[in-house]
Amino acid sequence: MLEVSSLNKVYRSGAREVEALRDLTFTVDSGELVCLVGPSGCGKTTLLRCIAGLLEPSGGKVRLDGREVSGPPPGLAMVFQEYGRSLFPWMSVRDNVELPLKQKKITRHRRATLVEQALDAVGLAGTESAYPWQLSGGMQQRVAIARAVAYEPSTLLMDEPFAAVDAQTRADLEDLVRALWQRLEVTVLFITHDIDEAVYLGQRVLMLSSSPTVVQDEITVDLPAARDQLHTRADPRFTELRTHVYEQIQAAKLQPGGANASS
Amino acid sequence: MTRGAGLLGVAGLAGLLVLVEALPRLGLVNDDYLPPTSRIAAALGDELVTGEFWRAVGDTLTGWAIGLLIAVAAGVVVGILIGAVPVLRAATASTIEFLRPIPSVALIPLAVLLYGTDLGSTLLLVVYAAFWQVLVQVLYGVADVDPIADETARSFRFGPWARVRHVLWPTALPYVFTGVRLAASVALVLAVTAELVIGAPGLGKSIAVAQTSGAVPLMYALIAVTGLLGVGINLAARMFERRSLAWHQSVRGEVPA
Numbered sequence: 001m002l003e004v005s006s007l008n009k010v011y012r013s014g015a016r017e018v019e020a021l022r023d024l025t026f027t028v029d030s031g032e033l034v035c036l037v038g039p040s041g042c043g044k045t046t047l048l049r050c051i052a053g054l055l056e057p058s059g060g061k062v063r064l065d066g067r068e069v070s071g072p073p074p075g076l077a078m079v080f081q082e083y084g085r086s087l088f089p090w091m092s093v094r095d096n097v098e099l100p101l102k103q104k105k106i107t108r109h110r111r112a113t114l115v116e117q118a119l120d121a122v123g124l125a126g127t128e129s130a131y132p133w134q135l136s137g138g139m140q141q142r143v144a145i146a147r148a149v150a151y152e153p154s155t156l157l158m159d160e161p162f163a164a165v166d167a168q169t170r171a172d173l174e175d176l177v178r179a180l181w182q183r184l185e186v187t188v189l190f191i192t193h194d195i196d197e198a199v200y201l202g203q204r205v206l207m208l209s210s211s212p213t214v215v216q217d218e219i220t221v222d223l224p225a226a227r228d229q230l231h232t233r234a235d236p237r238f239t240e241l242r243t244h245v246y247e248q249i250q251a252a253k254l255q256p257g258g259a260n261a262s263s
Numbered sequence: 264m265t266r267g268a269g270l271l272g273v274a275g276l277a278g279l280l281v282l283v284e285a286l287p288r289l290g291l292v293n294d295d296y297l298p299p300t301s302r303i304a305a306a307l308g309d310e311l312v313t314g315e316f317w318r319a320v321g322d323t324l325t326g327w328a329i330g331l332l333i334a335v336a337a338g339v340v341v342g343i344l345i346g347a348v349p350v351l352r353a354a355t356a357s358t359i360e361f362l363r364p365i366p367s368v369a370l371i372p373l374a375v376l377l378y379g380t381d382l383g384s385t386l387l388l389v390v391y392a393a394f395w396q397v398l399v400q401v402l403y404g405v406a407d408v409d410p411i412a413d414e415t416a417r418s419f420r421f422g423p424w425a426r427v428r429h430v431l432w433p434t435a436l437p438y439v440f441t442g443v444r445l446a447a448s449v450a451l452v453l454a455v456t457a458e459l460v461i462g463a464p465g466l467g468k469s470i471a472v473a474q475t476s477g478a479v480p481l482m483y484a485l486i487a488v489t490g491l492l493g494v495g496i497n498l499a500a501r502m503f504e505r506r507s508l509a510w511h512q513s514v515r516g517e518v519p520a
């Protein structure tokens with residue numbers, strides 16, 4: 001279980017201060033898939049970096065499975081927004097996926113199995129010896145996902161992973177994430193600025209306000225667990241939910257005190 | 264296009280050789296100071312069959328290679344250490360900026376004091392000059408580490424050593440190669456300088472001896488040999504660089520989607 005309580009983050013560089021996160025409190029249960037939407041620049045990446053133990057919060061706490069996060073916690077994997085820069089260009093696809101497993105001291109035999117399964121699961125079997133820069137953006141993102149999946153994390157953080165891929169690839173990758181989540185029983189916190197994507201993917205959707213950032217609202221997505229691009233998106237309930245999320249985000253922008261959403 | 268440039272280069276070189284042949288023969292320069300190409304070539308031919316010549320080449324290359332090796336090893340280790348520890352970087356920046364511009368030849372008196380005319384003198388000068396070339400490039404390389412790549416490694420709980428080995432080192436490697444290539448050229452210059460000025464054994468000393476004994480064509484021949492060594496070293500370094508960094512060249516050419 002992931003617990004975020006009263007999280008606050010202020011970036012300080014010299015005299016300049018940016019309050020990226022005002023006061024965030026929410027929980028994600030084990031095995032849950034929660035989507036977090038918010039406008040660009042509202043601190044979504046900052047939040048994930050705090051959860052992943054890459055960044056020290058200015059206030060508040062993050063607890064993962066009962067333990068307070070004070071450095072990258074074991075059993076957590078993160079898929080970065082800048083997938084191209086997150087893969088190592090000097091390594092083949094296989095080595096990229098395998099390296100974290102080596103650091104985790106997993107035996108060679110088991111590593112080979114995990115790498116193969118993960119690449120298979122994301123539909124990249126056969127590209128093992130290619131280099132990341134020889135692949136398209138969508139395929140690179142799949143490699144990054146395979147790397148996280150092969151790691152067998154209990155918690156998976158994904159930071160706007162599909163923001164830079166084309167619509168068709170995006171739909172495929174969305175279904176891939178849901179399929180992996182259902183199969184691996186992993187806790188997923190998925191960040192996006194796309195309201196439709198959040199409603200389509202999540203069991204719950206948390207809405208962040210624009211800066212100063214707080215949790216504006218949350219909804220439970222009561223759509224059937226079996227989702228597909230065609231029928232789910234045409235479901236009247238889907239439309240209702242996305243409208244609700246959209247209204248909440250608009251309201252957050254109009255509220256006095258909340259600055260206008262930048263971007 | 265490279266083929267055309269190569270042909271032009273050969274034509275230019277041939278032109279130079281013809282010019283050096285013609286100038287003294289036409290009486291435009293005194294052939295005591297600049298003998299024609301043919302006489303220089305003849306002197307070179309005679310020299311190539313002497314054991315003394317090859318010993319001098321061997322001495323020069325030994326000083327060059329050992330000095331370069333020490334400089335590269337020290338430059339890489341110090342560079343990574345300074346680059347990976349931000350406190351060290353801040354603490355050493357001004358010292359480096361002070362020491363780096365000191366010309367290596369200014370250390371000749373010190374070298375003579377410490378090592379006389381031994382190999383040590385050559386090494387001191389070579390190492391000092393080559394070290395900075397490598398160090399500065401390694402520092403550039405370390406600064407080029409992509410913060411996202413490093414955060415990725417941290418998020419997968421890589422230890423400090425694994426981060427150096429798998430993120431910092433591959434990023435810095437192209438810079439290290441550049442540093443080694445620059446250092447290799449500078450090291451040769453300093454090796455010959457040390458031999459010439461201090462009299463440590465090697466081609467530089469042979470040039471000085473040829474000059475004092477009035478063997479002017481031989482002096483030119485030996486100078487040409489040092490030039491050829493320089494060209495050879497540069498070509499070898501570039502070839503090695505290109506082979507080892509196939510991924511890097513390609514990355515540069517590609518715009519990630």
Ligand SMILES: Nc1ncnc2c1ncn2[C@@H]1O[C@H](COP(=O)(O)OP(=O)(O)O)[C@@H](O)[C@H]1O
Pocket residue numbers: 011012013018019020038039040041042043044045046047
């Ligand atoms: N390292 C940093 N130093 C200073 N300000 C930062 C830094 N990283 C992000 N910010 C600022 O914090 C705010 C939130 O950024 P970010 O978390 O990247 O937002 P999002 O991911 O939602 O687009 C922005 O105003 C951004 O300019």
Ligand SMILES: [Mg+2]
Pocket residue numbers: 044045046081159160
């Ligand atoms: Mg972001």
